[in-house]
Amino acid sequence: MKRQILERIFDKVDTIPTFPKVAFQALELLKKEDVDFRELERVIKSDPGITANFLKIVNSPAFGLPQKIDSLFKAFMFLGLNQIKFIVVASVAKKYFSKDLIGYGLSVEDIWIHSLTCGIIAEEIAFDVGFPxxxxETVYIASILHDIGKIVLDLYTKLEIKEFQKIAKERMDWDFIQVEWLVLGVDHGLVGAHLLEKWEFPKYISFAVRAHHDSDLMLQSDIASIVALSNILTNTLGIGGGVDVFNYKVSENLLRNLNITGPEKIYKYLKSGLYKSLLIQREFV
Ligand SMILES: [Fe+2]
Ligand SMILES: [Fe+2]
Incomplete structure (x- = not known):
């Protein structure tokens, strides 16, 4: 039975539309020393959905622009390169987070704000840790897409919702990941990683997604550690984690791995994550 579910889950991965080439092309252009913003505009404009998402996100108060922006080129003039990269990834991710995830108890806004907040906190940690x-950029991709596996698994968590609820009631100390393994034989990190591998993302990105709930794996790469920590902090803020939002705790190993000592830094990440997520929510909800 579980094997059948598993086969169907991995078949479903094949039905998810591939990550748009536009995003890879845009990120490639942004790697150049002298970024050609006209070319970047041309590339992004070739996908009207991504363009619309870009303009919506850029006009969120979270980016603090002095005026309403109605053209990509104008937006590029106001933004730093990292902000442009962040918004490119977020604009594409928005295409996938487009409906409620009922099995996870998440509305479309919940999962979207959760993903963006995770990206925002992850950026700050990556900056503090001294990432170039x-x-x-890899942190943006991994953190914004870390829960992408939920869009595949939602159908099955929804079908098995009674079983999930029964186990959750019996095992109050379990988190949702443990229940996913027991009922479905897989978790959303693993499914998300599989999806990203199919989309030909670099291994270190799919690994971070794979590892974001695995307390051992998350220690094996600094990108994975940041994504995992950022996800826990986003959940701690109660932002779009769903049914088990408060069940994930930060481990000392994880903090040690990132050289984070004392609670001050954690407060800083929580504070700015909360502030920016509220600004985003004002625009989107
Ligand atoms: Fe997750
Ligand atoms: Fe998450």
């Missing part, structure tokens, strides 16, 4: 800009 190129590596910060």
């Amino acid at each position: 800009p190129q590596k910060i």
Whole structure:
């Protein structure tokens, strides 16, 4: 039975539309020393959905622009390169987070704000840890897409919702990941990683997604550690984590791995994550 579910889950991965080439092309252009913003505009404009998302996100108060922006080129003039990269990834991700995830108890706004907040906190941690800009880009991708596996698994968590609820009631100390394994034989990190591998993302990005709930794996790469920590902090803020939002705790190993000592930094990340997520919510909800 579980094997059948598993086969169907991985078949479903094949039905998810591939990550748009536009995003890869835009990120490639943004790697150049002298970014050609006209070319960047042309590339992004070739996808009207991504363009609309970009303009919506850029006009969120979270980016603090002095005026309403109605053209991509104008937006590029106001933004730093990292902000442009962040918004490119977010604009594409928005295409996938487009409906409620009922099995996870998440509305479309919940999962979207959760993903963006995770990206925002992850950027700050990556910056503090001293990541170079190129590596910060990978953090955006991994953190904004860390829960992408939920869009595949939602159908099955929804079908098995009674079983999930029964186990959750019996095992109050379990988190949702443990229940996913027991009922479905897989978790959303693993499914998300599989999806990203199919989309030909670099291994270190799919690994971070794979590892974001695995307390051992998350220690094996600094990108994975940041994504995992950022996800826990986003959940701690109660932002779009769904049914088990408060069940994830920060481990000392994780903090040690990122050289984070004392609670001050954690407060800083929580504070700015909360502030920016409220600004985003004002625009989107
Ligand atoms: Fe997750
Ligand atoms: Fe998450």
